[in-house]
Amino acid sequence: MQVQIEDAFWNAQIKKVQTQMLPFQWQVLNDEVAEAPKSGAINNFKIAAGKQKGEFYGMVFQDTDVYKWLEAVAYSLAIQPDPALEALADETIDLIGAAQMSDGYLNTYFQIFKPALKWTNLTDNHELYCFGHLIEAGVAYYEVTKKQPILTIITKAADLLTARFGYGQPLAFPGHPEIELALLRLYHLTKKAAYLELAKYFILERGQQPSFFVTETKERIANHVPSWIDIMHDGFVVPEFTHSEDVSYYVATKRLIDQTVVEGHAVRACYLYTALADLAALENDPTLKNAAMRLFDNATTKQMYLTGGLGQTWRNEGFTHDYDLPNDTNYCETCAGISLIFWARKMLALHSDSHYAEVIERALYNNTLGAMALDGKSFYYSNVLEKGPHHLTDAARPKWHACACCPPNLARLLLSLNHYLAHVENEIFYLDQFIGANYIEMFTEDAEITVQANLPFEGQVEIQVKQAPENKQLAIRLPKWSARFSVFKNGQRQREGLDFTINQGYLIFHEAMQTGDHWVCTFELTARLTYANPLVKADIGKAALTRGPLVYCLEEEDNGPHLWQLTWSAEEFEVVKEETTNKLADMVLLKSLALREVALDQDLYTYHQPTTQTQVVTAIPFFARYNRSVGEMQVWTRYR
Structure with a gap:
């Protein structure tokens, strides 16, 4: 199935990535942006390839910034041919190939800086993570x-890995998962069994015990083999976990098929769980499928923020425990939201349940999109839900990051968004996301469907069958945020039971699609308060404002300081279309009394009960926060 996005809202986001992010990222990779942290990434490859002299610069995983840029370029070229951009990518691939060693090894940190440390610390040195992003x-x-x-480069690298790791070899696993889902992508392309087996x-x-991560670290420390962290700190750092042997950070307390609760670093976990879901679908294995479903359920019904963010704390950049969802100290790394979307897409391939599509929608419109400024020129690493007056030093989005995993990850997601809009299972075409697009080659080469949508601010969706595949049905997701909906087909109102059945959150139409069929779906976009489970201590007595797929927030610019003093006084909200030329132009804002x-x-303490004053408050979409000024911000507000 080929999908081309034709959507006013999302085409604007994609255009920003193509015209702003990709060129800017390339400049950063070449150290041509004075106000951005030095990257050194392209120079590292030139040094490793023998094309220039110099020293390695950056993180041990600095190579991945180049790989993610290259992946984003691929998706951009699929959207719109660009000979100049393609030539630049080809030159970069030639450089990568020149830097690759004859046996397939490729990592500029170890090739330039510490060749003796290759493969000595899979726990922390990110070698397999880098191979994953290359592939x-x-x-x-x-x-x-x-x-x-490029295919020669990545198969050469993958062949090195299959010869060195896997069944029959000494135990070895990557501290940062990524290679797993990459090998599966390469298997889907090449069908080479060795990639699937590894x-x-x-x-x-x-996750088997005794843990590889404990054993490897103990041996390394005993032999005084430094990690890249030790080298960065110009000393020898003994990781805390080696004393407690707690390997939850590495998502390795037990085998994945035995895990019941998500754990550890959120990005590592979600990359690994993405691969688990992909493998479950490939193998059609009920044990793997049940494990993937169990873990996804725990992540999204007990540890996910309303915005689709994952990772409750900066301490491990990841998970803590069920219902622990603080709003002002959370992490919600941009990459974690992106990897959750990756995971949800693979879950849809396992089982057509609208919950997975809803998670994609929630994370996409809120946590993920909000990581990028409206002008596409600055980016968040973490995405908190509340900022008070004494925590504003990092409220604005930086132009770039020294550890720059998030911006290029965002670029590759948004430019491949067409892969996340619909899926096919058995004889049914499932429309998962209400984003305007043209779908061709579904089931058969000549099949074609177009979708017109005007979300997130309006709720009408039209589906036109230009060329129907034979004897195939249509399924449309019924969004939970819509209190009421109506569906017309060829001018006739459609009725549940008679014309369609609701199953796993989808309207599945009984009759097969016919050329010329035209559906008009209207989903009610009502502004309403959303409440957390009372087990969430941080949100008890509070409510968040949502409308359709969007989470809203209050900013100091509109509502004054000390936002925690506010209480919703009514569930009546005025919808205001911003028509000025300011940065929020064309967005729907919500106004109410508080x-x-x-x-x-x-007095600090008193026997007199405080009084209340009525004021008009304005809420803006969470993704649009901090584009006008830096002040207080909050998602959750008290209610009466």
């Missing part, structure tokens, strides 16, 4: 261009 970029670029050089090994054998609690005197 992902290569698969994407080859699928779009069919050019052999992916299965990394996925299914991880009560502000005010002290009668200035």
Whole structure:
């Protein structure tokens, strides 16, 4: 199935990535942006390839910034051919190939800086993580261009890994998962069994005890072999977990098929769980499927923020425990939201349940999109839901990051968004996301469907069958945020039971699609308060404002300081279309009355109950926060 997005809202986001992010990212990779942290990434490859002299610069995983840029370029070329951009990508691939060693090894940190430390610390040194992003970029670029050089590079690298790791070899696993899902992508492309077998090994054998991560670290410390962290700190750092042997950070307390609760670093976990779901679908294995479903349920019904963010704390950049969802100290890394979307897409391939599509929608419109400024020129690493007056030093989005995993990850997601809009299972075409697009080659080469949508601010969706596949049905997701909906087909109102059945959150129409069929779906976009489970201590007595797929927030710019003094006084909200030329132009803002609690005197403690004053408050979409000024912000507000 081929999908081309034709959507006013999302085409604007994609255009920003193509015209702003990709060129800016390339400049950063080449150290041409004075106000951005130094990258050194392209120079590292030039040094490793023998094209220039110099020293390695950056993180141990600095190479991945180049790989993610290359992957994003592949998706951009699929959207719109660009000979100049493609030539630049080909030059970069030639450079990568020149830096690759004859046996397939490729990591500029170890090739330039510490060759003796290759493969000595899989726990922390990110070697397999880097190989993973290389392979992902290569698969994407080859699928779009069919050019052999990149396929040669990544298969050479993957063949090195299959010879060195896996069943029959000493136990070894990556501290940062990524290679697992990359090997599966390469298997989907090449059908080479060795890639599938190594992916299965990394996925299914991880977590067995005694833990590889404890054993490797103890041996390394005993032999005084430094990690890249030690080298960065110019000393020898003994990781805390080696004393407690707690390997939850590495998502390795037990085998994945035995895990019941998500754990550890959120990005690592979601990359690994993405691979688990992909493998479950490939193998059609009920045990793997049940494990993936169990873990996704725990992540999204007990540890996910309303915005689709994951990771409750900066301490491990990840999960803590069920219902622990603080709003002002949370992490919600941009990459975690992106990897959750990756995971949800693979879950849809396992089981057509609208919950997975809803998670994609929630994370996409809120946590993920909000990581990028409206002008596409600055980016968040973490995405908190509340900022008070004494925590504003990092409220604005930086132009770039020294550890720059998130911006290029965002670029590759948004430019491949067409992969997340619909799926096919058995004889049914499932429309998962209400984003305007043209779908061709569903089931048969000549099949074609177009979708017109005007979300997120309006709720009408039209589906036109231009060329119907034979004897295939249509299924449309019924969004939970819509209190009421109506569906017309060819001018006739459709009725549940008579014309369609609701199953797993989808309207599944009984009759097969016919050429010329035209559906008009209207979903009610009502602004309403959303409440958290009372087990969420941080949100008890509070409510968040939502409308359709969007989470809203209050900013100091509109509502004054000390936002915590406010209380919703009514569930009536005025919808205001911003038509000025300011940064929020064309967005729907929400206005309502709130009560502000005010002290009668200035004493710290008093016997007098505070009084309240009524004020009009304005809420803006969470993704649009911090584009006008830097002040207080909050998602959750008290209610009466």
